[in-house]
Amino acid sequence: MSDVNLDLTINGANVRLKDISPTVTLLEYLRASGRVGTKEGCGDGDCGACTVAIVAEGADGKPHYQAMNSCLIPLASVAGREIITVEGVANGELHPVQAAMVETLGSQCGYCTPGFVMSLFAAYYDRTVDDLSVEGNLCRCTGYLSIRRAAALVNNAVPEDMFAEQLSHATTAFTSLDYSGNEQHFYRPIQLSEVLTLLQQHPDATLVAGGTDLGLELSHHRQHFPVMVSLEAVAELKRVEQTPETVVIGAAVPLSHVETNLHGIFPSLDEMLHWFAARQIRNRATLGGNLGTASPIGDLPPVLLSLDAELTIASLTGTRTVLLADFFKGYRQTALQRGEVIVSVSIPKTIASGSVRRLSQSYKIGKRGTDDISIVAAAFTIDLDASDRIVHARLAYGGVAATPVRAITIETLLIGQPWTLATIQRIKPTLRATFTPITDFRGSADYRKQLIANLFEKFFVEFSNVNADLLKVTR
Numbered sequence: 001m002s003d004v005n006l007d008l009t010i011n012g013a014n015v016r017l018k019d020i021s022p023t024v025t026l027l028e029y030l031r032a033s034g035r036v037g038t039k040e041g042c043g044d045g046d047c048g049a050c051t052v053a054i055v056a057e058g059a060d061g062k063p064h065y066q067a068m069n070s071c072l073i074p075l076a077s078v079a080g081r082e083i084i085t086v087e088g089v090a091n092g093e094l095h096p097v098q099a100a101m102v103e104t105l106g107s108q109c110g111y112c113t114p115g116f117v118m119s120l121f122a123a124y125y126d127r128t129v130d131d132l133s134v135e136g137n138l139c140r141c142t143g144y145l146s147i148r149r150a151a152a153l154v155n156n157a158v159p160e161d162m163f164a165e166q167l168s169h170a171t172t173a174f175t176s177l178d179y180s181g182n183e184q185h186f187y188r189p190i191q192l193s194e195v196l197t198l199l200q201q202h203p204d205a206t207l208v209a210g211g212t213d214l215g216l217e218l219s220h221h222r223q224h225f226p227v228m229v230s231l232e233a234v235a236e237l238k239r240v241e242q243t244p245e246t247v248v249i250g251a252a253v254p255l256s257h258v259e260t261n262l263h264g265i266f267p268s269l270d271e272m273l274h275w276f277a278a279r280q281i282r283n284r285a286t287l288g289g290n291l292g293t294a295s296p297i298g299d300l301p302p303v304l305l306s307l308d309a310e311l312t313i314a315s316l317t318g319t320r321t322v323l324l325a326d327f328f329k330g331y332r333q334t335a336l337q338r339g340e341v342i343v344s345v346s347i348p349k350t351i352a353s354g355s356v357r358r359l360s361q362s363y364k365i366g367k368r369g370t371d372d373i374s375i376v377a378a379a380f381t382i383d384l385d386a387s388d389r390i391v392h393a394r395l396a397y398g399g400v401a402a403t404p405v406r407a408i409t410i411e412t413l414l415i416g417q418p419w420t421l422a423t424i425q426r427i428k429p430t431l432r433a434t435f436t437p438i439t440d441f442r443g444s445a446d447y448r449k450q451l452i453a454n455l456f457e458k459f460f461v462e463f464s465n466v467n468a469d470l471l472k473v474t475r
Contacts (some may be wrong), residue, residue: 011088048137072215136278174233251288
């Protein structure tokens with residue numbers, strides 16, 4: 001066991017923990033310690049019943065209350081952090097968001113209510129309370145109209161209470177951590193060099209940043225993690241930099257920061273981030289994590305493939321760059337070697353030589369909207385010359401192969417072709433036959449093949465003046 005304690009603050013009280021497993025989820029600890037207002041629903045970060053507010057750095061670099069799924073967070077990840085649960089929001093009287101829920105009859109069975117309250121609580125202090133504030137919270141019985149009315153009651157309120165005062169003095173600075181408990185070791189280094197040294201000492205260590213994917217294994221106790229190295233405090237991995245030619249995004253930058261700070265630069269990235277997941281997930285999920293897991297149904301890889309993204313990868317021997325198109329080697333396999341870590345993702349802002357305009361967009365098809373796994377995700381980039389001929393083409397997909405993948409054969413066929421409906425119709429049969437997706441409970445292989453072609457046609461229609469009736473005739 002470690003001589004180091006896990007120190008955190010819960011509802012204003014300092015908590016010191018010793019000899020507890022670092023990979024116990026925050027939700028498990030809260031409920032075991034009697035803070036049972038935080039509910040356990042799905043354990044997957046889908047329902048929002050486990051939502052808590054954590055003081056964390058926002059996209060503007062200042063402290064904010066951020067809604068997060070406690071079911072996915074390893075307890076050691078919140079060492080030194082300030083956590084607010086539903087038990088802590090009332091201060092002698094109902095908090096304004098609680099009072100609003102009562103006034104609008106926003107609760108029936110009440111199981112989901114604490115999660116809604118905590119999502120609204122976090123948005124309340126950002127003065128951004130709206131329907132999207134609770135996009136990651138599910139309600140089975142009340143219906144959302146009364147909850148939306150509750151959000152409207154506190155929208156644009158000016159918070160002037162103890163929580164606003166505490167936030168003005170809060171700190172989000174990370175400290176390093178070296179903690180062990182229950183035969184598990186958790187490191188939280190603050191410099192990249194420390195990460196690389198740890199990976200040399202522990203080549204089988206598990207890397208964790210936001211933990212929104214790895215958290216599923218923790219929540220359902222499917223794996224044991226003897227050594228875990230957290231990346232969320234490493235300064236070199238949390239930078240967002242821009243030049244006239246390139247955007248560089250650190251591998252550990254939360255997606256909510258990317259969403260805010262890079263909005264309007266890459267339309268396809270904006271679109272996919274909107275549908276990526278709920279706010280609780282985006283507040284922790286990272287670009288490096290989404291790529292490093294190499295999921296064939298990851299939402300962001302198709303977007304980054306379509307934008308010719310490049311990765312910077314570091315080890316103790318130095319750094320190297322890898323085109324994202326060369327990064328995925330097989331199902332859940334990447335070009336990362338032992339001792340290496342993704343440092344950043346670079347996305348060029350310039351368009352192809354000889355072109356005068358760029359068309360770019362992404363699409364996600366799933367059973368639900370934001371909070372669901374893709375059946376097929378697609379992202380397209382087309383650069384056109386002054387005569388509307390295709391100079392540059394990228395068609396990237398997720399959910400159609402063992403890895404996120406580009407339709408390189410189709411891209412080659414499109415070069416030099418006019419950007420017309422006839423061109424699209426001509427390549428559709430070939431595009432449908434390009435990949436051999438599987439059939440699973442989300443969709444059949446044939447359905448996915450249809451989507452592969454139809455999504456590209458949809459992309460064309462959205463960026464042209466094609467008459468809808470004409471489109472029906474030509475199918």
